[in-house]
Amino acid sequence: MAGFLKTIFHVDMDAFFVSVEELFDPSLKAKPVVVGGQRHERGVVSAASYEARKFGVHSAMPLRTAAKVCPQAIFVNGHPDRYREYSEKVHSVLTSFSPLVEMASVDEAYIDMTGTERLHGPPLRAANQLHRKMKAETQLNCSIGIGSSRLIAKVSSAKAKPNGILWVLPGEEARFLAPLDVRDIPGVGKVTEQNLQALGIRKVGDLCRFDDTFLEERFGKWGLALAGKARGEDAGGWFDTEVGADSDPKSVSHEHTYNEDTAAQNQLESTLMRLSEMVGRRLREGGLHARTIQIKLRYKDFTTITRAHTLKAPTQLDTEIFEQARALFRKNWREGAQVRLLGVHASSFGEEAEQGDMLEGDRRKRWKHALSAADRLRDKFGESSVSLAAGMKGGFRERTHENPVGLPGKGRQQK
DNA sequence: TCTGGGGTCCTAGGACCC
DNA sequence: TCTGGGGTCCTAGGACCC
Numbered sequence: 001m002a003g004f005l006k007t008i009f010h011v012d013m014d015a016f017f018v019s020v021e022e023l024f025d026p027s028l029k030a031k032p033v034v035v036g037g038q039r040h041e042r043g044v045v046s047a048a049s050y051e052a053r054k055f056g057v058h059s060a061m062p063l064r065t066a067a068k069v070c071p072q073a074i075f076v077n078g079h080p081d082r083y084r085e086y087s088e089k090v091h092s093v094l095t096s097f098s099p100l101v102e103m104a105s106v107d108e109a110y111i112d113m114t115g116t117e118r119l120h121g122p123p124l125r126a127a128n129q130l131h132r133k134m135k136a137e138t139q140l141n142c143s144i145g146i147g148s149s150r151l152i153a154k155v156s157s158a159k160a161k162p163n164g165i166l167w168v169l170p171g172e173e174a175r176f177l178a179p180l181d182v183r184d185i186p187g188v189g190k191v192t193e194q195n196l197q198a199l200g201i202r203k204v205g206d207l208c209r210f211d212d213t214f215l216e217e218r219f220g221k222w223g224l225a226l227a228g229k230a231r232g233e234d235a236g237g238w239f240d241t242e243v244g245a246d247s248d249p250k251s252v253s254h255e256h257t258y259n260e261d262t263a264a265q266n267q268l269e270s271t272l273m274r275l276s277e278m279v280g281r282r283l284r285e286g287g288l289h290a291r292t293i294q295i296k297l298r299y300k301d302f303t304t305i306t307r308a309h310t311l312k313a314p315t316q317l318d319t320e321i322f323e324q325a326r327a328l329f330r331k332n333w334r335e336g337a338q339v340r341l342l343g344v345h346a347s348s349f350g351e352e353a354e355q356g357d358m359l360e361g362d363r364r365k366r367w368k369h370a371l372s373a374a375d376r377l378r379d380k381f382g383e384s385s386v387s388l389a390a391g392m393k394g395g396f397r398e399r400t401h402e403n404p405v406g407l408p409g410k411g412r413q414q415k
Numbered sequence: 416t417c418t419g420g421g422g423t424c425c426t427a428g429g430a431c432c433c
Numbered sequence: 434t435c436t437g438g439g440g441t442c443c444t445a446g447g448a449c450c451c
Binding site: 108308309310 | 445450451
Binding site: 061063105251253257341 | 421425426
């Protein structure tokens with residue numbers, strides 16, 4: 001569809017987590033607020049109110065640092081359920097403007113508005129309506145960037161913040177981008193910024209002075225994409241896909257950072273069990289079967305390793321995930337070393353395996369039954385109501401090592 | 416200042432096969 | 434006998450995003 005002029009909106013909610021928290025507790029309004037955890041906790045800032053940002057607080061900043069630079073800040077725990085609820089409201093507002101909506105995360109979305117002029121008028125008019133309707137139906141502010149590509153829409157919404165609308169006219173893309181820092185291009189982070197700076201490239205306009213092949217030699221595939229981005233094109237990668245074309249998930253993972261580092265093997269292994277259960281549950285919910293199981297191990301000094309194993313047949317069973325995770329852990333953990341973080345990751349999704357072995361198939365079948373029963377209990381009574389993990393809080397039925405889930409007996413039929 | 420959790424994509428090396 | 438080249442799969446690590 002090259003040569004076809006598109007109109008893309010990027011809608012980005014302003015200080016989303018903070019704004020949602022304010023709806024639940026209006027006393028937070030107009031105050032320095034930090035969402036993500038308490039001031040003394042191990043963790044980082046998920047979102048900061050504009051008042052807190054004045055003190056230098058920003059997302060990804062360690063909570064303890066935020067407490068230092070802004071002692072008067074109010075620290076609030078995050079509420080993912082609330083954000084999901086409001087994200088759905090946002091989504092439904094957007095779909096009333098175009099069927100081609102793609103949520104890029106809980107708080108931002110792309111909309112392909114190409115060809116909606118007869119319905120909504122020219123882009124600015126449509127954006128104004130959308131902005132008003134968003135406020136009316138969600139009580140939340142957003143910023144809207146309008147451009148001929150996802151990239152331009154994304155960059156212009158950032159420049160429109162807070163609570164603004166910015167339209168980059170077709171043909172003006174390169175001129176809009178030229179004076180911006182290379183860091184403003186999505187995908188250019190700290191490292192790429194440094195690498196570019198070493199070549200004397202600081203502004204997007206500086207990039208245009210180098211030709212595509214030079215950038216490709218220097219930075220590989222990514223260099224070529226970068227050359228296109230400097231002109232405002234959705235060159236390569238995810239940006240190059242049609243808005244609204246939903247793609248299949250590639251991986252599912254859960255990880256946990258301890259409030260205090262630990263070297264207790266039983267504690268570490270019950271964490272692995274809990275993480276394996278969470279991963280298994282998500283696989284079952286998504287109808288996914290994973291062949292590759294990976295663990296992540298972060299030590300006290302922050303050195304981090306990942307170790308993976310690929311199975312012959314894909315699985316979605318907690319027990320099989322845990323078995324692999326524990327084997328990887330035992331093989332790779334430096335015994336006695338203090339652990340900061342553990343993670344379990346599943347990928348290489350494929351079709352459910354044919355069971356050749358009848359006996360083995362029967363055991364798996366019973367586990368599957370048991371697990372879906374456990375899933376239903378968790379739906380009803382909450383995440384902590386059922387656990388395979390030995391020695392962990394929250395189980396409401398007896399568990400043993402022989403019968404860890406407390407559900408299917410080895411010789412009993414489950415109907 | 417002391418670094419979360421959930422993802423995606425890319426690179427590079429080695430194994431293995433033809 | 435001393436050595437190729439391509440393709441695919443697997444593993445590990447890292448940059449980046451929200």
